[in-house]
Structure formats: structure tokens, C-alpha cells
Amino acid sequence: MERAIKLQVRKELDGQQQLNIIKLKGSLISKGYTEIIHISDQDDEFHINSFETEAGREVKEFIQDFINRENLSNTISVLVK
Numbered sequence: 042m043e044r045a046i047k048l049q050v051r052k053e054l055d056g057q058q059q060l061n062i063i064k065l066k067g068s069l070i071s072k073g074y075t076e077i078i079h080i081s082d083q084d085d086e087f088h089i090n091s092f093e094t095e096a097g098r099e100v101k102e103f104i105q106d107f108i109n110r111e112n113l114s115n116t117i118s119v120l121v122k
Contacts, residue, residue: 065111078090
């Protein structure tokens with residue numbers, strides 16, 4: 042069963058934060074968690090990145106580990122329904 046994952050990403054990023062967000066998205070695709078990530082505006086401060094995956098719990102753990110390792114807790118978060 043497919044599940045939607047939504048990430049809230051801050052719009053104002055420095056160069057290193059931008060690079061880390063690109064690395065995260067590339068990793069999600071290269072590891073086969075998704076084929077495409079959709080980006081939409083939430084408001085003036087955040088974008089929403091969303092994708093479908095069959096590995097809901099596994100991908101959430103991967104994302105959270107990446108956020109912790111790269112110190113991105115103020116930059117990106119997983120939105121929970």
C-alpha cells in the first residue's frame with residue numbers, strides 16, 4: 042500500500058543547507074523510495090515536498106536520521122497526518 046510522505050522545507054536556506062536538501066532528495070530517489078518528488082508552496086516561509094512510497098516507516102526513519110546527521114532540524118521536517 043502506497044503512503045504519502047510530506048516534508049516541510051524552509052525557503053530561506055544557505056548554500057550548505059541547499060546542498061544537503063538536494064542530497065536528501067537524491068538519496069530518496071537513488072535508494073528507490075520514490076521516482077519523483079513534488080514541490081508546492083505552503084506559504085512565504087515554507088515549501089512542501091511530497092512523494093508516494095511503499096516504505097513509509099523505513100523512509101521516515103531514513104529522513105529523520107539524515108536530518109539529525111546533517112543538523113537540519115530547523116530547515117526540514119516530516120509532516121505527520
